[in-house]
Amino acid sequence: QVQxxxxxGGLVQAGGSLRLSCVASGRTFNxxxxxxFRQAPGKEREFVSAISWSGATTDYADSVKGRFTISRDNxxxxxxxxxxxxxxEDTALYYCARSGRITTTRSRDAYPYWGQxxxxxxxx
Numbered sequence: 001q002v003q004x005x006x007x008x009g010g011l012v013q014a015g016g017s018l019r020l021s022c023v024a025s026g027r028t029f030n031x032x033x034x035x036x037f038r039q040a041p042g043k044e045r046e047f048v049s050a051i052s053w054s055g056a057t058t059d060y061a062d063s064v065k066g067r068f069t070i071s072r073d074n075x076x077x078x079x080x081x082x083x084x085x086x087x088x089e090d091t092a093l094y095y096c097a098r099s100g101r102i103t104t105t106r107s108r109d110a111y112p113y114w115g116q117x118x119x120x121x122x123x124x
Contacts, residue, residue: 002026002113004096009118012086016122020081022096022115033099034072034079035111038092038120045095049081050104059104064090086122093117 008020020036035050049070050059058070069082079096097111105111 002098004098004113004115006094006096006115006118009094009120011121011123014086014088014122014124016086017082017084018086018120020083020094020096020118020120022079022081024077024079024096024098027098027113031102033101033104033110034070035097035099035105036070036079036081037095037097037108037111038090039095039117040092043092045108047106047108048094050099050106051079052104053102057104059106061106083120086120088122088124090120091122092120094120 003025004022006022031053036048037045038048039045047061051070051072055072067085072079095117096115098113099111
C-alpha cells in the first residue's frame with residue numbers, strides 16, 4: 001500500500017520561508033516522479049512542482065519559479081519543497097503526489113497516489 005505523509009506546513013509572515021517534506025512508503029520510491037500540488041479555498045488543485053526520479057529534471061509553475069525549490073533524497077524516500085519569499089497568495093493546502101511515470105508531468109491525472117496535505121498560511 002502506497003502512503004505519502006507530508007509535514008512542515010505552518011503559519012508564516014510574507015517574505016518568510018518554509019520547507020515541506022513528504023515521506024513515501026509502500027513502493028519502490030526511486031523510480032517515480034514526485035510532485036507537489038496545492039489547493040486554496042474555492043479553487044482547483046493546481047500544479048506547483050515536480051521532480052524526476054533521479055532529481056536531474058525539475059519543473060515549476062510560473063507562479064513559484066525562482067522562489068520554490070524541489071529536491072529528493074531517495075535513500076530516505078523523501079521529497080522536499082523549499083519555499084522562500086512566501087506571499088499571501090501561496091496560502092493553500094499543499095499535497096505531495098506520486099506518479100508511476102518516469103518523466104515529469106503537470107497533469108493531476110498522472111498522479112494516482114496522494115498524501116493528506118499540509119496547510120501553509122502566509123500572513124500579510
